[in-house]
Amino acid sequence: MHKTLTRREFxxxxxxATAATGLAPRIRNIVIEPFVRPPEExxxxxxxxxxxTCRQCPAGCGxxxxxxxxxxKKIEGNPLHPLNRGKLCARGQAGxxxxxxxxxxxxxxxxxxxxxxxxxxxxYWPDALDLLGDKIATISSAGxxxxxxxxxxxxxxxxxxxxxxxxxAAPPILYDLQSALEGxxxxxxxxxxxxxxxxxxxxxxxxSDVVFSFGANLLETWMSPVAQSFAYGAMRQGRRxxxxxLVQFEPRLSSTAASADEWIPxxxxxxxxxALAMGRIIVEERLGHVGSHRSQAVLYQNVDxxxxxxxxxxxxETLRRLARAFADADRAVAIPGGYLAGQRNxxxxxxxxxxxxxxxxxxxxxxxxFLSNPEPAPGLKKIPPVNTFDEVMDLxxxxxxxxxxxxxxxxxxxxYELPAAAGxxxxxxxxxxxxxFSSFIDETAVWADLILPDHTYLESWxxxxxxxxxDRPVVSSQQPVVRPLYDTNPTGEVLLxxxxxxxxxxxxxxxxxxxxxxLQETVVELLGSxxxxxxxxxxxxxxxxxxxxxxxxxxxPISREPELTDVAQKALPISDPLFxxxxxxxxxxxxxxxxxTLTDGRGANLPWLQETPxxxxxxxxxxxxxxxxxxxxxxxIDDNDIVQVESPHGSLEAPAVIYAGxxxxxxxxxxxxxxxxxxxxxxxxxxSNPMALVAPVTDPDTGALSxxxxxxxxxxxGRKQIxxxxxxxxxxxxxxxx
Amino acid sequence: xxRRLLLSFFILILGAVLLTRAKALxxxxxxxxxNHKTHVQAGIQCLFCHSSALRSDIAGVPSVQKCMGCHxxxxxxxxxxxxxxxxxxxxxxxxxxxxxxxxxFVYFSHQAHLLAGENCETCHGDVxxxxxxxxxxxxxxxxCLDCHVKQPENKVARLADCLTCHK
Numbered sequence: 001m002h003k004t005l006t007r008r009e010f011x012x013x014x015x016x017a018t019a020a021t022g023l024a025p026r027i028r029n030i031v032i033e034p035f036v037r038p039p040e041e042x043x044x045x046x047x048x049x050x051x052x053t054c055r056q057c058p059a060g061c062g063x064x065x066x067x068x069x070x071x072x073k074k075i076e077g078n079p080l081h082p083l084n085r086g087k088l089c090a091r092g093q094a095g096x097x098x099x100x101x102x103x104x105x106x107x108x109x110x111x112x113x114x115x116x117x118x119x120x121x122x123x124y125w126p127d128a129l130d131l132l133g134d135k136i137a138t139i140s141s142a143g144x145x146x147x148x149x150x151x152x153x154x155x156x157x158x159x160x161x162x163x164x165x166x167x168x169a170a171p172p173i174l175y176d177l178q179s180a181l182e183g184x185x186x187x188x189x190x191x192x193x194x195x196x197x198x199x200x201x202x203x204x205x206x207x208s209d210v211v212f213s214f215g216a217n218l219l220e221t222w223m224s225p226v227a228q229s230f231a232y233g234a235m236r237q238g239r240r241x242x243x244x245x246l247v248q249f250e251p252r253l254s255s256t257a258a259s260a261d262e263w264i265p266x267x268x269x270x271x272x273x274x275a276l277a278m279g280r281i282i283v284e285e286r287l288g289h290v291g292s293h294r295s296q297a298v299l300y301q302n303v304d305x306x307x308x309x310x311x312x313x314x315x316x317e318t319l320r321r322l323a324r325a326f327a328d329a330d331r332a333v334a335i336p337g338g339y340l341a342g343q344r345n346x347x348x349x350x351x352x353x354x355x356x357x358x359x360x361x362x363x364x365x366x367x368x369x370f371l372s373n374p375e376p377a378p379g380l381k382k383i384p385p386v387n388t389f390d391e392v393m394d395l396x397x398x399x400x401x402x403x404x405x406x407x408x409x410x411x412x413x414x415x416y417e418l419p420a421a422a423g424x425x426x427x428x429x430x431x432x433x434x435x436x437f438s439s440f441i442d443e444t445a446v447w448a449d450l451i452l453p454d455h456t457y458l459e460s461w462x463x464x465x466x467x468x469x470x471d472r473p474v475v476s477s478q479q480p481v482v483r484p485l486y487d488t489n490p491t492g493e494v495l496l497x498x499x500x501x502x503x504x505x506x507x508x509x510x511x512x513x514x515x516x517x518x519l520q521e522t523v524v525e526l527l528g529s530x531x532x533x534x535x536x537x538x539x540x541x542x543x544x545x546x547x548x549x550x551x552x553x554x555x556x557p558i559s560r561e562p563e564l565t566d567v568a569q570k571a572l573p574i575s576d577p578l579f580x581x582x583x584x585x586x587x588x589x590x591x592x593x594x595x596x597t598l599t600d601g602r603g604a605n606l607p608w609l610q611e612t613p614x615x616x617x618x619x620x621x622x623x624x625x626x627x628x629x630x631x632x633x634x635x636x637i638d639d640n641d642i643v644q645v646e647s648p649h650g651s652l653e654a655p656a657v658i659y660a661g662x663x664x665x666x667x668x669x670x671x672x673x674x675x676x677x678x679x680x681x682x683x684x685x686x687x688s689n690p691m692a693l694v695a696p697v698t699d700p701d702t703g704a705l706s707x708x709x710x711x712x713x714x715x716x717x718g719r720k721q722i723x724x725x726x727x728x729x730x731x732x733x734x735x736x737x738x
Numbered sequence: 739x740x741r742r743l744l745l746s747f748f749i750l751i752l753g754a755v756l757l758t759r760a761k762a763l764x765x766x767x768x769x770x771x772x773n774h775k776t777h778v779q780a781g782i783q784c785l786f787c788h789s790s791a792l793r794s795d796i797a798g799v800p801s802v803q804k805c806m807g808c809h810x811x812x813x814x815x816x817x818x819x820x821x822x823x824x825x826x827x828x829x830x831x832x833x834x835x836x837x838x839x840x841x842x843f844v845y846f847s848h849q850a851h852l853l854a855g856e857n858c859e860t861c862h863g864d865v866x867x868x869x870x871x872x873x874x875x876x877x878x879x880x881x882c883l884d885c886h887v888k889q890p891e892n893k894v895a896r897l898a899d900c901l902t903c904h905k
Binding site: 008009012013029030031032033034035036037038043044045046 | 740743744747766790793794795796797798799800801802803825826829830831832833834835836839
């Protein structure tokens with residue numbers, strides 16, 4: 001039987017069904033879980049703020065975290081902290097998603113299907129510690145144990161170093177990509193050569209009238225970006241009647257360059273030549289108000305301004321104009337940045353830039369260069385400068401030769417962060433037993449036998465002496481702002497547990513019951529200091545204030561004036577940049593740069609950061625290749641065309657962004673995407689890791705990775721991938737209809 | 739045919755309405771058969787357990803530790819107290835089911851109402867006589883406003899403002 005439904009019937013049924021659905025009995029079952037033991041300071045419904053330290057990058061900014069009912073809700077900058085003064089960057093804000101990340105490891109695991117199988121079985125913590133303790137105890141010689149660290153909390157480093165020393169093994173090797181991109185180890189070596197101390201310099205931007213930044217992305221990711229952005233604001237607007245000038249020298253218009261008064265796209269690797277030529281002009285023409293430059297003439301005795309001008313693509317008139325602007329300023333400062341450190345002549349370039357500060361007598365003078373303050377107490381040790389790439393290559397060589405039986409990895413992801421051509425993948429396969437302390441299953445943890453996940457930083461204890469520091473001695477303190485969400489275990493406690501299991505010397509070297517008691521003992525060294533912004537009468541009182549303030553710092557600014565070594569009495573070296581890849585076959589320079597959101601890739605698993613538009617290209621959830629419009633048109637490449645980028649060491653494909661803010665002979669790729677592991681958000685983005693292209697070459701003066709010294713070529717693939725962008729570039733699509 | 743269909747829908751709707759009302763004012767099943775009456779008869783004030791009502795937006799459910807403050811010694815032979823002790827020993831929070839409830843878009847503060855001189859009973863009924871706690875009033879917006887517009891004239895404008903509760 002067939003009956004047609006009339007309109008009226010249809011409406012009646014639809015209305016009835018809607019009403020019936022809407023009126024179904026509501027089932028409300030809202031569970032409210034009270035605390036088992038409430039913290040003393042907690043009032044239900046009222047926010048409690050805890051002060052701690054950000055660990056999203058090496059800067060060590062102070063944070064305060066709003067918690068309600070024992071849950072972390074919001075992270076802000078700590079207004080008392082002298083480094084970031086209440087400010088915080090996007091990466092710091094996104095720290096909540098590290099804590100609440102659904103891809104966190106919730107307990108210790110063993111890889112049951114063999115390394116790389118990605119099949120994990122949970123492991124009871126005491127069993128895991130027994131297993132690792134046995135491995136350490138049965139190792140044939142302590143030299144066959146290696147510890148690879150990245151961004152380590154200072155106290156974890158110290159406990160690890162003490163344990164390794166007690167066993168007789170070498171201290172941790174520290175290396176991470178962000179440190180390489182910002183030139184951390186080179187900056188430390190530069191300080192040692194120039195000022196006789198490995199402590200990093202602090203550039204007093206806020207009092208400067210003219211700032212020449214040579215490849216330092218100081219408003220993005222370089223060194224201490226929040227402190228530098230604050231100082232930049234003060235330089236521009238902080239003083240009545242004077243507005244500081246910023247000139248940025250780098251091959252690509254970064255967000256910092258876009259904020260500068262002038263962007264000078266010098267030829268890659270020739271930044272040092274610009275500095276040398278400017279120095280020579282200042283000395284020769286006796287520019288500025290310093291008086292005699294006679295003593296500095298020796299520095300520039302081999303410099304020919306015309307040669308430098310030709311090598312750097314800058315006319316002599318421009319060099320003269322810049323030199324005059326720099327020398328005539330009351331307070332000028334030149335900053336040797338990360339891009340310089342990534343060249344094979346990096347160290348001589350950085351020497352040349354630092355020498356400019358000497359020529360205008362700005363070393364140890366307001367608006368010039370100072371040194372980071374040393375540790376305020378002997379126990380509160382800074383983590384030592386990161387190791388050079390050469391030292392990492394040496395470890396890789398030993399791993400390949402079968403000289404390492406046990407590898408412990410903390411806070412680093414070398415499988416992702418090292419150039420693929422460095423061969424870490426082959427090397428790790430030769431190590432019989434690998435342990436990772438990562439909170440996430442990243443590219444390196446996949447090759448571990450055992451993963452003993454650390455707490456995330458919002459659940460952890462710790463401290464950090466920021467390096468570079470602030471305008472005064474400062475230590476940032478870290479404390480748990482919430483109870484640990486899962487059955488993870490702080491690595492510091494794991495090390496203490498191992499020491500106790502091993503007994504003998506290790507147990508003597510690490511006698512503390514837990515991390516907090518170790519920290520308490522260390523921190524109270526500051527009790528009674530005459531400098532402090534606060535003091536207490538008892539150790540317990542000091543410990544409470546230390547946690548409440550989020551650290552300890554001097555009440556008044558104390559600047560540390562550097563002492564010059566004999567570097568100023570010798571001619572500055574002039575060395576030509578060298579590049580991997582033939583200039584005919586590979587005509588373009590590769591510039592892999594640190595992303596303002598993902599840093600070196602460690603932020604790729606946080607959706608808030610993935611969806612934050614890149615400030616220059618406004619791309620979200622993606623990676624791309626920046627190409628100059630002239631280069632692109634000569635190769636027939638348009639926006640969103642997928643191009644193949646090929647270097648002598650590898651190749652990748654990515655969509656093109658036609659970008660006028662880059663030299664025609666350079667292509668730039670942001671670092672951070674292209675994860676094969678590291679969780680659903682990192683893996684969901686189509687992208688590649690530019691470290692696949694980078695040649696594993698170093699600057700012979702420093703042993704640092706020359707990540708900017710690789711040449712590439714481009715080829716259009718004929719395919720397209722439309723990038724998600726917040727805005728089109730160059731106002732495309734905004735043309736008037738008339 | 740159509741008439742019968744409509745009639746059955748009408749009955750369905752009526753049933754749903756009645757069921758919703760009954761359900762809205764029913765006592766939810768709790769993980770522990772907690773008895774308010776016993777506690778109030780023992781002389782315990784509301785604010786002893788719901789201690790943040792005067793100081794915060796939220797009245798608060800007492801922590802397990804607070805319960806154990808007395809029940810380590812008192813009535814340890816009762817089954818409900820043994821269940822409570824179980825939670826304490828396992829270091830687990832008790833998953834209480836909320837009895838009175840406001841949606842997320844409503845800003846409500848216990849503190850403001852208590853400081854204005856309201857008693858707990860005005861909204862929550864005579865909990866001291868309930869063995870199992872249930873809501874006595876349907877706390878909808880009409881009910882809120884009924885009281886808000888009866889306040890002294892100089893306060894009504896503020897108390898009837900949308901943004902007072904929907905901020």
